[in-house]
Every structure is written in structure tokens, then in C-alpha cells.
Amino acid sequence: MIDTKHIGLRLPTVSFEVEKGRLRFFAKATGETRPEYLDESAARAAGYRSLPAPPTFLMGADLDAGTMTTLLETLNVPIGRILHGEQSFTYHAPVCAGDVLSVESKISDIYGKKSGALEFIVKDSLIKDATGETVLEARSVIVVRNPQENAA
């Protein structure tokens, strides 16, 4: 079982720069072909400062910095046992290429279900712009599949 003493644990604040090349790579990987997500002049014509970060793109901010690796190591959870359970985003301001963001994450909850066969880790993140304003709130629920040692 994951030690619930980690509830409330704050993970190291990380910095993330939104890069045009990464946004175009994300567009390619997700089949996005609309010009405002690929071409800077089209993005400006659509009212953005530069290429916009798509709605789910900023998951990468924590991942790039190794926050998930740190979390799993701290909780002693093997990466091969995790699944994504839930994900939510609350948007406060557009994020575009060139923005330099900070990500503050914490473990908000840890709980078990099905007699410990599944455990759940809730991680909440605040993504802030260079002025300290929150642009995005993100909540991830990670499911841990525990081996059934006593299964018949």
C-alpha cells in the first residue's frame, strides 16, 4: 500500500517554456492540421499572440521536468503499474508559444479500492505565467494496479 503520509506532499516547482517546434510536433502527433495551430501568421489572424497551446498540451510541462518520475519514486510505485484514471483542466487564460510557465504540483489524495487491488493518487497542479497569474489548473488521478498476491 502507498503510504498516505505523502498526502499534501508538494513536488518541486518546475519551469516550462512553450516552444513553437514542440507545438507543431504535438499537432502532428494528434492529427491537428488547422493552420492556427501550425502557422504563426494564421494564429495571429485568429487572435492569438503566437501559436496557441492546445487544450491538453500542458500535461507535458510536468512530464518534461520529471515530476511524474519523482512522484512515482517517492511513492515507490513502478511505472509499469500505473494507468491514467481521470484528468481535468480549468482554463483561465490562453497559453501561446513563447510563454514561460511555472508548474506547482502537489499530491492531494491517496486512497484504495477493491481491497487494495487498485490505489489512486490525486495530483493537483497550478500552471502560472511569468507574472504569477494562474493560467491553468490541472487535476490528474493516477490508478495503480497492485499485484493480487493472494488471488486464487
Add this chain to the structure above:
Amino acid sequence: MNAPTRDQVKVGEALPPLELPPITRATLALFAGASGDHNPIHIDIDFAKASGMPDVFAHGMLPMAYLGRFLTQWAPQTRLRRFSVRFAAITPVGARLSCTGKIVEITEDGHETLARLEIGVVDKQGEVKLAGDALVALA
């Protein structure tokens, strides 16, 4: 693209669906790099098998990214206020996914009129992979 207006939408109305090409191993490799999620369970069949899975499978965030495309083809991204999903089933290699959604409520939050959408991703057999909801500010 203009945001849908209060007069243009009604509760019960379905959004135009988004049909996706089959998930390939190449899709998963590209998404691993682009998303920053390098968990080998999605790109290395040996690791997946050693972890008790029959094969690699899609990152949950891949169909969620498709849902993001689906929402932003209906309304500009600047109108999106909230986007939330539950991952209901694993998406295997070869899956053909569709994004669907409908307006379930028109609501006010003080200074904006919002459409609440029920959204989902299903495969060709109709199995629900993701289910969730979104709030979109109407013009």
C-alpha cells in the same frame, strides 16, 4: 471561427463528430515524444508484456487530445473553460475512435453563458474509452 451564440444552440443538440484514423504503433511513438509521456508501456512491447499487458496501448492523453480537437472545431479554444474526462477503458493498437458530444445544459456563471457538453470517445464496437464533460462560453 466565431463562438456559437446562445441563440444558435439548444439542449440535446449533438456536436459534429470527429472520426479518427486507426491507432498505430507509429501514432504512439510520435505521441510519446510530443506529449512528454515516455512511459515505455505505450511504446515498448517487451516492457508492456513484463508489466502484465498483452501489448502496448494508447496513452490516455491521446484520445483526450482528440477530444480537444473535437471541442475546438465546434468553438474557438479561447471559449473553453473546463474540460474533464474519466478514462474508462484501454485503447489498443488498431482501435478506430470517434469523438462525440452533445449539449446537456445551458447555464450562467455570473458574467458568462456556458454550454455544458457531455463528451466521449468510443471505438467502432461502441465501447466507451473516455467519458467526460466540458464547459464552453457562448457568445
